[in-house]
Structure formats: structure tokens, C-alpha cells
Amino acid sequence: MEFDFLSPVSDDLRDEITQLNQQTIGAQLKLHTERSGVPDLEGVNVAIFGVNENRRALKANAVPSFTELRSQFYRLFPGNWGLRLADLGDIQHGDTVEDTYYAVQTLVEGLIKQDIIPIILGGGQDLMYAQYRAYDKLDQMVNLVNIDRKFDLGDADKDISNESYVGKIVVNQPYNLFNYTAVGYQTYFNSQEEIELMERLFFEAYRLGEVTSNIAHMEPIFRNANLVGLDLGSIDSASANSDYFGSPNGFNGREICALARYAGISDKVSSFGIYEYQNELGKLANTLAAQILWYFIEGVNYRTNENTISAKKEFIKYQVPIDDDILVFFKSPVSGRWWIEIPFLTNVNTKLKRHTLLPCSEEDYLEACNQVIPERWYKAKRKNEV
Template identity: 80%
Template sequence: MEFDFLSPVHEDLLDEISHLNQQTIGAQISIHAEKSGIPDMDGMNVAIFGVRENRMAVRKTESPDFYQIRSQFYSLYPGNWRLKLADLGDIEPGATVEDTYFAVQTLVESLVKQDVIPVIIGGSQDLIYAQYRAYDKLDQMVNLVNIDSRFDLGDAEKMISSQSYVGKIVVDKPYNLFNYSTIGYQTYFNSQEEIELMERLFFEAYRLGEVTSDISLMEPIFRNANLVGLDLGAIDSSSANTEFFNSPNGFNGREICALSRYAGISDKVSSFGVYEYQGHLGQLANMLVSQIIWYFIEGVNYRTNENTISAKKEFIKYQVPIDDEVLVFFKSPVSGRWWIEIPFLSTVNTKLKRHTLLPCSEEDYLEACNQVIPERWYKAKRKNEV
């Protein structure tokens, strides 16, 4: 792998690793060092890299340094993982922000094509735009899930920023976005105009209170995602012991790690980004970020690969008549997870063949039995018809 824009992990960190217990992640991960170069990706499952770009951040700070987050992450012990991990070092800021985007897009695209899952530790969250653009040549429509207190829609006509990049994703060609979901939004951070736009576009939005009341209901949302972004500002400031995440409300440490694990366990998620990281956040915040990454990788380790044709042949089929519709549900006998079939319109977009089964919950099936059409099914069907 030749990516000359990647800088190696700091030599002092390699010295730290040499003193770690041999069972820690730091003693087992393949690391991009100045002497040894970039690790061979053959057989790798997950590749971590940092992006030291934050020129488009709403809150201006110096370029982030990922030394402390790596130090904390390397010191953790892996679970009973069967995975091979690599740390590719950092993408330094390019001459322009667009240069950085291109580097991120190129690297993510290359890794995804090799069936290696990139875990991006980013500066400003506009880097999701580059993460998304990596799917341009992969011949598929994509679903983006964003764990965030804001929708980050913004005005597509204006300059991109860390709180206004989704508009660019929606309007810029090529059009790859099938669905956008925001998990944990807080109403007072979003204008009514943006809330109404989310509705008109049939996007999905889940309020913070709705999510935290039963966090397990978010699992199907991640199961249908191709790429996931996590804004560290969605965490409440007390959980990270820092005022940089300047909202008293948000996810606590346990909740954000549970969401991260759901993202990892999804068979479809092929890239994961943690954004708005700042190098001066303090030891507690660094440990929380390292545990978020740990839980994502833990989820990847326990994937059941139920997207294969052979696995779907084993699904149990249920048909539920509602008015003029017959809703078709499927249940996996292995994991107990549920899906609902979306009517496929071949005349609309041939890329949508992969979206004919929409992940759902058992509650959706039980509500359908009580003649209530699941809202996610309705929105997905409407997007397919538009």
C-alpha cells in the first residue's frame, strides 16, 4: 500500500508500547512506524488512522494530536477477538482542505475495496463528506448514520463546515445517498426549518430522550448503515469531564459505547469515523474515546454475516395484511433479529436492489400485527418511489 500522505506513529509511542503487557492491544496491533513503513493490509480486518484536519471547524482550535488517544487505546486489552488490527498513522492537513478530503476519500475507498474496515479519528466532522465520497466508485447507494446532537444539514450553497456538510452530500454529484439517520439530536440545537427538511426528505431522526429510553431500538438503524459518523459533541460534558463538549445533556459513556458496538456488529457498516476530537481533552475524555473505538471493534468481532444469500435462505417468513398492503417480515433463527421487505421498483434505480430488506425490530412486527404500519417502512418505500 503506497500512501505517501500518511505520517508514521510517533517514536515515543513505540517506546511506550515496548513496556506494555504482551496481551494488550499495543503489543498486538501492526503499526506504521518510520523504520518499518506502512503495514501490509493482507489479512487485516480493521485499520485505524487519524486525520489532523479541522480548518472547517465551527470552534477553531489547533490541529489535533492523537498521541494521547493512541496511548490510552494501546494500553487496553482486546476481547476474545479473531481480528487483525493495524494503525496506519495520520493524514496530515493538505495544502487545502480539499487535498485532505481527497486523501481521506482515497484511503477509505482503498481499504473498503480490500474488505478492511477503516476507523477514522478525525478533527472536524466535515470529514464525513470525504468518508462518504469514498463510496462514489463502489456502485451502491449508501446509508449514512450520524450520532450527533445536530442534523448538520446546513446550506449546500455556502461553504462546508463541521456543522453543515450533509447538504453537500445530498446535492453534490454523484448521488449515492439513499438514507440519512441522526441518532441523539437535541431539538434546541436544530432550527424548525432543518427539522421540516428532514421530514420532507424522508430522513430519519431520533431524539436524545427517545434513544436513551431504550437504546436497543437503535440496533436496526445501524444494521442498515454503510458508514457511521460519531460527533464527540453528542456526549454530555460531565461524562468526558471537559467543557469542550459544551452541552450538559447528551449520551453518557455507557450509552455512547453501546451505540458504537451496534455500529460494529452491523454486517453492512464498512467505515466508522469518530470526529471533533481535540488533543487537549484530558485523560478521562481520551479513555472514553479509546473505549468507543474498542467497543466498535468488539462489535465487528461478533458479526454474524447475515447479509449473505445462504443466511437469508434460513430466515423465517411472516406475512401481515394491513389495509391494502401485505407486509412481509423475516426473522433470523440464528440471531433473532428482524427485517421487513421493501417493495422494489426496478424502474426507479437499479442500485436499490440491496435495500429490499430493511432491518427492523420485533416491536415493529408486533405493531404491524396490531395494524400499525412501521414508520421506517413507509419512509423507505416513499424514497424508493420518488
């Protein structure tokens, strides 16, 4: 894999690591430095890299630097992890934004092919378009989950920005997107036109209050995701001790870290991005961002790998008749998690075969027993039919 477009972490950070407790993350991870170059990725499970790009952000300021975020992350102690971590440094912004996109796409694709989960630290969230494009050659339809206060559908006829990249994902070829889910949207930040478009496309959207009232209900959403993006603007200003994003409402620190852990524990999530980082964020916001990283990696460490054929053979099967349908549920005897089967149509794109089991909750099963069809099952079935 080519790493020519990666720059090392700063010498100050390298020197800072030498002063840390030897049990901290910074003292244990593999680091890209000027002196040693890009580390050997043999045995690495998770690789972090920054992207110094925000030219398509509508509130663009100075080119983002992730030095303070890294400093806070390196100081943390790992859990009882059996993972190897690497920090690959930063992708500097290219001559054009498209050059940066290409570098991100190439690096993410290469890491995924090596079974390494990339964590992208980015400026404008339009970089998630490049994260998504990394799946173009991986021969799969993908589910995208976005933790954000806005849908970011925008106007697909205009140039891509951090508020319209999802629209570009929907309309631009190749068409790899199977489902898009917005977690934590706030209605007053989204036009009714966008809300209606989400419905017409059978996408999923969960309002902030709905998520925070029972955050555990989001676990099945992330269990079905392939890539996840997190907009730091989804965090309330008080939790980040910063008014940069200008919203008093949003996720608090515990909630955003719980969502990051759900993303990490998902067997399917193969890339994770944290976006809308700005240099104006203070120490507390950088500490929270570092803890978001920590919780995602904590989740990765506790994956149960229930996507394998052998694991699914052990699932307990339940059949629930509703009207003219028979809903088929499966429960893992290991984790206690639930899935619902979506009927596969043979005349539809064969890439969808891997989506025949849809993660759900025990509550979905209990409601089905009371003759209530889960809305997520209905949307997924309709998406399979069109």
C-alpha cells in the same frame, strides 16, 4: 495502494508500546513507524488512522494530535477477538482542505476494496464528507448514520463546514445517498427549518431522549448503515469530564459505547469515523474515546454475516395483512433479528435492489399485527417511489 500521505505514529508511542503487557492491543497490532514503515495489510480486518485536519471546524483550535487517545487505546486488552488490527498513522493536513479530503477519500476507498474496515479519527466532522465520497466508485447507494446532537445540514450554498457537510452530501453529485439518519439530536440545537427539511427528504431522526429511553431500539438503524460517524460533542460534558463541547446533555459513557457496538456488529457498516476531536480533551475523555474504539471493534468481531444469500434462505417468513398491503417480515433463526421487506419498483434506480430488506425489531412486527404500519417502512417505501 499509495501511502505517501501517511505519517507514522510518534517515536514516544512506539517506545511506550514496548513497555506494555504483551496481551494488550498496542503490543499486538500492526503499527506504522518511522523505522518499519507502513505495515503489510495482509490479513488485517480493521485499520485505524488519524486525520490532522480541522480548518473547516467552526470552533477550530490547534491541529489535532491523537497521541493521548492512541496511548489509552493501546493499553486496553482485546476481547476474545479473531481480528487483526493495524494503525496506519496519520494523514497530515494538505495545502488545502480539499487535498486532505482527497487523501481521506482515497485511503478509505482503498481499504474498503481490500475488505478492511477503516476507523477514521478526525478533527472537524466535515471530514465525513470525504468518508462518504469514498463510496463514489463502489457502485452502491449508501445509508449514512450520524451520532450527533445536530443534523449538520447547514446551508448547502455556502462553503462546507463541520455543520453543513450533510447538506453538501445531499446536493453534490454523484448522488449516492439513499438514507440519512441522525441519532441523538437535541431539538434546541437545530432550527425548525432543518427539522422540516429532514421530514421532507424522508430522512430519519431520533431525539436524544427517545434513544436513551430504549437504546436497544437503535440496533436495526445501524444494521442498515454503510458508514457511521460519531461526533464527540454528542457526549454529555460530565461523562467526558470536559466542558469543551459546552453541553450538559448528551449520551453517557455506557450509551455511546453501546451505539458504537451496534455500529460494529452491523454486517453492512464498512467505515466508522470519530470526529470533533480536540487536543483540549483530558485523560478521561481520551479514555472514553479509546473505549468507543474498543466497543466498535468488539462489535465487528461478533458479526454474524447475515447479508449473504445462503443466510437469508434460512430466514423465517411472516406475512401480515394491513389494509391493502401485505407486510412481509423475516426473522433470523440464528440471531433472532428481524427484517421487513420493502416493495421494489422496477422503474426505479436498480441500485436500490439491495435495500429491499429493511432491518426492524420484533416490536415492529408485533405492532404490525395490531394494524400499525412501521414508520421506517413507510419512509423507505416513499423514498423508493420518488
